[in-house]
Amino acid sequence: MIAMQYSFTLPANYDMTIIDRRIRDKGPLLDNFPNLKFKAYLSARKADAVTSSTENLYAPFYVWEKGEGLSDFICGxxxxxxxxxxxxxxxxxxxxxxxxxxxxxxAARFATREIIDIEPYAPLAEIRKRESDAVSADVARNEALASVAAFEPGSWTEVRFRLWADLPKSARQLGAQTYSVGHLSLPDTN
Structure with missing residues (x-):
């Protein structure tokens, strides 16, 4: 699996209803997209009391079952x-x-994303196990509606991504980027 995110920082006075409309209109187009585990259409508003963002953002987050899905989307x-x-x-x-x-x-209405530097020569197998176990526990305890742990060996970073019904207070304490979820594209479960 591959996690993917791009982010657009928008001007402070940008009319974010344009992003809301885009999500509403374009979001369903990726429902049932081949090899997509999920896509969370995310936005954050500057000075929003809930997400506490310092910028206006449009920043979708994807989890792909296979690399072909990512490639088909990017080339499409x-x-x-x-x-x-x-x-x-x-x-x-x-x-x-x-x-x-x-x-x-x-039921997801909010998301959090943390990008963490991996120290040089850190025990990757231990980090992988710890982060993977945390993902399973988050969902098993019904704390998160989706949980992802992943790493990028080019910059030696890891990402923790969670979807929530209600934004936990700890999100701000962790310094996580917080978002509102406008739409979720998912595979058909029927």
Whole structure:
């Protein structure tokens, strides 16, 4: 699996209802997209009391079952249209250690994302196990509706991504980037 995110920082006075409308109109187009575990359409508003963002952001987060799904999307017309509207983003990718999704994922209203530097020569197997176990525990305890732990060996970073029904107070204490979820694209479960 591969996790992926790109982010557009928008001007402080940007009309974020444009992003809300884009999510509403374009979000369902990726429902049932081949090899997509989920896509969370995320936004954050500057000075929003709930997400406490310092910037206006549009920052979708994806988890791909297979690399072909990511490649098909990036090379497809939807991504081309996005880049024509917002520019050519830097796309971050991470190799997924573990990704768990609750059967209640559709109730997600908020997301958190932490990017953590991995110290040189850190015990990667231990980090992988610890982070993978935390992912499983988050969902098993019904604390998160989805939980992802992944790493990127080019920059030696790990990502912790969670979807929530209610934003936990600890998100701000951890220094996590917080988002509102506008839509979730998921595979058909029927």
């Amino acid at each position: 017309p939807g991504f081309e249209t996005l880049t024509q509207s917002f520019g050519w983003p830097q796309v971050k990718t991470w190799i997924v250690w573990n990704a768990e999704v609750s059967k209640h994922i559709r």
